[in-house]
Every structure is written in structure tokens, then in C-alpha cells.
Amino acid sequence: MNKYSDLTDQELIHSYIAGNNLAFTTLVHRHKSRLFTTIVLLVRDRALAEDIFQEVFIKIVNALQSGQYTDNSRFLAWAVRIAHNCCISHFRKVNSWSKVVVEYHDEIGDSMAHMEHSAEHHLITQEINQEIGEMLNQLPKLQREALILRYYADLSYKEIAQTVGISINTALGRVRYALMNLRKQVV
Structure with a gap:
């Protein structure tokens, strides 16, 4: 790919701060799928997610350039926190959660899309994604949010x-109850 793909996130950040824009491009490409998926699952609207995604990276650039990022080796978690805050800000402005069916593409889905599949496989995958989206929509908002942050954002x-501004036990409980509710839906 390029000479930056083997560098860690921290090395890319230091290189970007030193003036190398290609390092930041590599960082964006490395995390864009997981970050965008998280935003789509939180807002449940692909067009809105694209707008928020851009806003998130503008905030990331500003924070990096102003020295607000601390070297904690968890760039993705920090970026997801910014994305989460942007989603919350949007919903505070709008004062409602949209009711759009979830359409997402994670890293596995993106790589599989490039492979050639039969029409049957494509139909099955589309059906599964739709069912997952409907099951996520059935969860209470706080449980859905915790589940998305845990399994899609990998926090x-x-x-x-x-x-989210809660205790660790509350986070554990929300994810646990979300999984229990998903299991009930499957049965």
C-alpha cells in the first residue's frame, strides 16, 4: 500500500502534527469504516451519518493541531468519543431519534463486497443485515447505544x-441486557 501503513496510530499522529498530511490520510483510511459504522448505527440515517462523519474528522484535525490529543495509544476510542458527542449534539438540536432502518457496512462487509458472490448469497446477506437492523431498532436506546459502542466501535x-458518562458497571449491565434482549428476539 504505502510506507505509512505499517506505522502505529501514534506514529501517524506524530507525523501528521509534524506536517505530513499523508500520515493523516492513512490514519483516516485505517479507521473510517469502523467509525462510520458506529455513527450510522447510532443515528440510523446514512446521509446524516456522512455529515457527522465529516464533522468528526474536522474536530479531530482541530484537536490534533491544537495539541488536545494525549498520547494514550487509543486513537479509535478517542475518535469514537468525539463521534458519540457529535451524535448527541445533533439529537439535542433535533430533539428526537430518527426511525430509519439501519444500513451499515463494516470492514468485513466492505472486503466481501469486492468479492464476487452468487445472487443467492447477496440476497441472504441483505436479508440478514435487514434483520439485524430491525433487531437493533427493537432495543431500548441506551442498550442499543452501549451495544454499538462495544461491538461495532470496539470500545x-x-x-x-x-x-457516555456512566459507571463501568452500568456499561456492563447495558451491554448484558442488550444481548439478553437480542437473544429473546432470536428465539
Whole structure:
């Protein structure tokens, strides 16, 4: 790919701060799928998610350039926290959660899209994605949010607690109850 793909997030950030824009491009490409998926699942509207995604990276650039980012080796968790805050800000402005069916593409889905599949496989995948979206829509808002942050954004329970402003036990409980509710839906 390019000479930056082997660098860690921290090395890319330091290189970007030193004036290398290609390092930031590599950082964006490395995390864009997981970050965008998280935003789509939180707002449940692809067009809105694209707007928020752009806003998130503007905030990331501003924070990096102003020295607000601390070297904690968890760039993705920090970026997800910014994305979560942008989503919350949007909903505070609008004062409602949209009711759009979830359409998402994660890293596995993106790589599989490039492979050639039969029409049957494509139909099955589309059906599964639709069912997952409907099941997520059935969850209470707080449980859905915790589940998305845990499994799509890959945040630890401690990071979920910090992002949402709750205790670690509450984060554990919300994810646990979300999984229990999903299991009930499957049966």
C-alpha cells in the first residue's frame, strides 16, 4: 500500500502534527469504516451519518493541531468519543431519534463486497443485515447505544463508561441486557 501503513496510530499522529498530511490520510483510511459504522448505527440515517462523519474528522484535525490529543495509544476510542458527542449534539438540536432502518457496512462487509458472490448469497446477506437492523431498532436506546459502542466501535467497558458518562458497571449491565434482549428476539 504505502510506507505509512505499517506505522502505529501514534506514529501517524506524530507525523501528521509534524506536517505530513499523508500520515493523516492513512490514519483516516485505517479507521473510517469502523467509525462510520458506529455513527450510522447510532443515528440510523446514512446521509446524516456522512455529515457527522465529516464533522468528526474536522474536530479531530482541530484537536490534533491544537495539541488536545494525549498520547494514550487509543486513537479509535478517542475518535469514537468525539463521534458519540457529535451524535448527541445533533439529537439535542433535533430533539428526537430518527426511525430509519439501519444500513451499515463494516470492514468485513466492505472486503466481501469486492468479492464476487452468487445472487443467492447477496440476497441472504441483505436479508440478514435487514434483520439485524430491525433487531437493533427493537432495543431500548441506551442498550442499543452501549451495544454499538462495544461491538461495532470496539470500545472497552471503561471507554464506554467514559464516553457516555456512566459507571463501568452500568456499561456492563447495558451491554448484558442488550444481548439478553437480542437473544429473546432470536428465539
